[in-house]
Amino acid sequence: MSLEPRLNLRPSATLALSPQMAQALKLLTLSAVELQQTIAEALQANPLLEVAETDEEPSEDGALPAADEGEEAEDWQAQLLERPDAAPTDEEGGESLPSPEHGTEEPPGASEADVFGDEFPWPEARSAREDDEAPDFTEWHAAATDLHHYLHEQAALTPLAERDRALVAFMIEALDDDGYLHEDLDELLATIPPELEVGREDLETALKLIQSFDPPGVGARDLGECLRLQLRERPDTPARRLAERLASEALELLARKDYAAIKRRYGCDDALLREALALIAALDPHPGSRIGGEPPAYVIPDVIVRRRDGRWQAELNPAVAPRLTLNQRYAQILGERREGTEALRERLAEAKNLIRQLEQRGRTILRVAQEIVERQQDFFAHGEAAMKPLTLRTLAEALGLHESTISRVTQGKYLQCPRGVFEFRHFFGSGIAGEDGEIASATAIRARLRELIEREDHKKPLSDARLAELLAAEGIPIARRTVAKYREQLQIPPANRRKAL
Numbered sequence: 001m002s003l004e005p006r007l008n009l010r011p012s013a014t015l016a017l018s019p020q021m022a023q024a025l026k027l028l029t030l031s032a033v034e035l036q037q038t039i040a041e042a043l044q045a046n047p048l049l050e051v052a053e054t055d056e057e058p059s060e061d062g063a064l065p066a067a068d069e070g071e072e073a074e075d076w077q078a079q080l081l082e083r084p085d086a087a088p089t090d091e092e093g094g095e096s097l098p099s100p101e102h103g104t105e106e107p108p109g110a111s112e113a114d115v116f117g118d119e120f121p122w123p124e125a126r127s128a129r130e131d132d133e134a135p136d137f138t139e140w141h142a143a144a145t146d147l148h149h150y151l152h153e154q155a156a157l158t159p160l161a162e163r164d165r166a167l168v169a170f171m172i173e174a175l176d177d178d179g180y181l182h183e184d185l186d187e188l189l190a191t192i193p194p195e196l197e198v199g200r201e202d203l204e205t206a207l208k209l210i211q212s213f214d215p216p217g218v219g220a221r222d223l224g225e226c227l228r229l230q231l232r233e234r235p236d237t238p239a240r241r242l243a244e245r246l247a248s249e250a251l252e253l254l255a256r257k258d259y260a261a262i263k264r265r266y267g268c269d270d271a272l273l274r275e276a277l278a279l280i281a282a283l284d285p286h287p288g289s290r291i292g293g294e295p296p297a298y299v300i301p302d303v304i305v306r307r308r309d310g311r312w313q314a315e316l317n318p319a320v321a322p323r324l325t326l327n328q329r330y331a332q333i334l335g336e337r338r339e340g341t342e343a344l345r346e347r348l349a350e351a352k353n354l355i356r357q358l359e360q361r362g363r364t365i366l367r368v369a370q371e372i373v374e375r376q377q378d379f380f381a382h383g384e385a386a387m388k389p390l391t392l393r394t395l396a397e398a399l400g401l402h403e404s405t406i407s408r409v410t411q412g413k414y415l416q417c418p419r420g421v422f423e424f425r426h427f428f429g430s431g432i433a434g435e436d437g438e439i440a441s442a443t444a445i446r447a448r449l450r451e452l453i454e455r456e457d458h459k460k461p462l463s464d465a466r467l468a469e470l471l472a473a474e475g476i477p478i479a480r481r482t483v484a485k486y487r488e489q490l491q492i493p494p495a496n497r498r499k500a501l
Contacts, residue, residue, distance in 0.1 A: 024357045028364065028405070031412035032300035032320045039321060039358075048330045048344070048351040052323040146292030147179060147218070148172055154213045164206070167198065171206045171219075179218035179288030180226070181207065217287035224248050230283045239275035242268060246276060254280070257499045301416035303369040305380060312380045314369040314415070316362050324355050364401075368409045371395055372427050379427070380417055384447035390428050445476060446486045453492055458500035 030038060043049050145153075151172045155165060174188055175181055185203045192198050211219040216233050220226035227247035234240050245266065246254060253262050254277075263273060284290065303314045326348070334344055372395070378386035392410070396403040410424035429442045452470055456462045462470070464483045471478050484494075492498070 020353050020357070023353070024360065025408065027357050027361050029408045029411060032302050032317075032414070033298060034412075035321055036300075039324070042354055043324075046347050046351055046354075048327050048347045049324055049354065050327050052325045147177060147288040148175065150291045151175070151210065151213055151218065155210075158209070167202060167206045168209060171203065171210055175210075175219065175288070177288055178286040179215070179220070181219060181221050215284070215287040215290060217284060220287075223285055224251055226285060226287065227280060227283050230287070231279065234279065239272060239279055242266060242272060242276040243279045246280065257497065299414050299421060301414045301421055302365055303413070303415045305369075305373055305415060305417040307380075307418075312373050312377055312417075314366060314373045316366050317416070321358055321362065324351075324358065326351055326355075364405070365409055365413060367399055368395065368401075368406060369413075369415060369424070371399055372415075372424065376427050380419065383419065385444050385451070387427070387429070387441045387443040387447070389441040392428065442486070445471070445478065446490055448474070448476075449483065449486055450490055450492070453487075453498070456498075458498065461495040461498040463495045 027035070027038070043051070152169060155168045155172065158165075158168075160168065170192075171181075171188075174183055185200055185207070188203060189198065189200055207219055211229055213219070216230045217226040218229075220229055224247045228244050231240055231244050231247065246262070250262055250265070253265075259273065263269070268276075300320055301317050302320055304317050305312055305314050307313075330344060331348075334348060372390070373380070375390055375395075376388060378388065392403050392406045396406045399406070410428070413424045415422050415424060415427075426443075448471065449467060452462065452467060464487065465480045467487075468478055468480045468483045471483070487494075
């Protein structure tokens with residue numbers, strides 16, 4: 001065996017994507033929102049591109065300008081170290097937050113908006129704003145917020161001493177996004193430097209004030225306390241008192257829906273228990289989730305489906321991509337001059353490629369959308385129960401395109417019809433062969449499963465095995481575990497959790 005180095009020539013064929021092909025594939029994958037951003041960048045970078053004038057006004061996408069985050073809160077430790085001379089002191093001469101039991105006397109004629117009741121007697125009440133300079137209302141604008149910012153705003157409007165305000169801000173930052181305080185007060189107290197002279201009673205008082213803020217239930221330490229805080233906002237009735245006891249003592253029985261054990265323990269009848277359960281069901285176990293959170297995802301449909309001449313037909317949404325043309329002034333310059341225009345000629349080639357690729361993208365998307373509409377005519381007429389099974393391979397073979405191309409076209413593209421806005425992928429799914437040989441799509445089976453559960457007797461809900469039997473009786477042989485999988489996809493709880501009183 002020779003170990004000498006050698007040079008060998010081997011012929012091979014490889015597929016290399018040109019920059020134009022790579023850009024075309026990228027444009028095909030972009031969603032409508034991403035495509036609008038790409039076109040805007042191209043118009044700004046290439047002077048030979050411009051939007052063709054049309055009689056119709058371009059539709060607004062409704063996007064709001066990005067809001068500033070706002071200034072950060074001041075250091076709570078520095079605020080705690082500030083000791084106002086007029087603040088009341090305890091017997092040892094040091095300041096402390098008063099206990100909620102020691103209230104201040106309410107002046108005659110004062111309303112609840114003017115003073116606090118006995119529950120929250122904060123000392124050294126001050127206005128939230130002491131600036132002599134009037135605010136500039138022209139600088140105000142709508143800003144995105146989250147739960148912590150929302151609570152800080154309420155605390156800023158509450159008359160508090162600086163030391164107390166800093167302690168409330170510290171407790172607000174300890175809450176999670178759902179509004180719960182999962183850390184123990186002793187653990188929070190251990191993080192505060194001893195020289196600040198903050199006690200557990202101070203934290204409890206600050207937490208109690210936060211629990212009076214909006215949304216109701218914020219500042220709770222567990223689910224039971226969250227429900228009780230919300231129930232206190234309701235009128236005092238026997239059902240509310242029973243609901244408070246259930247939230248405090250019987251959450252496990254409620255989770256199991258063991259109504260017989262609840263009636264035995266609390267000696268209530270069906271009517272009272274039903275009313276208490278209705279009160280609990282109307283509460284929000286995640287009060288903080290309603291404030292802020294992730295910004296909503298905007299969807300612009302690429303295709304609009306309308307009924308014409310008795311058939312559903314697809315057409316491109318003109319608001320997605322404006323029609324681009326070449327700038328006539330620069331084109332005239334290139335036609336008159338041959339020298340010194342190399343840079344403009346490169347821009348001209350780029351502009352022509354982009355216009356051609358956008359047109360090709362629109363034709364491909366329309367072809368795929370129209371084929372989907374043709375195969376799902378019954379869906380647009382009758383709903384999800386009439387959905388037909390469809391796969392990417394079936395569509396690729398019908399259109400003479402590669403399956404990867406169909407995958408790129410259907411990724412992040414949306415279709416608008418009288419039934420709503422759906423992603424292209426919504427119309428794809430496998431099927432199950434029925435006894436008559438006809439194949440039912442998984443989407444249609446899930447729709448039928450939802451109908452059976454909605455019409456069941458809520459006192460005796462249908463089990464997964466029983467649902468499988470009912471579907472088999474309709475000619476759809478399906479296993480119990482498949483029923484359970486479809487039920488979970490529909491976010492429907494099992495039978496024991498659907499049981500009603």
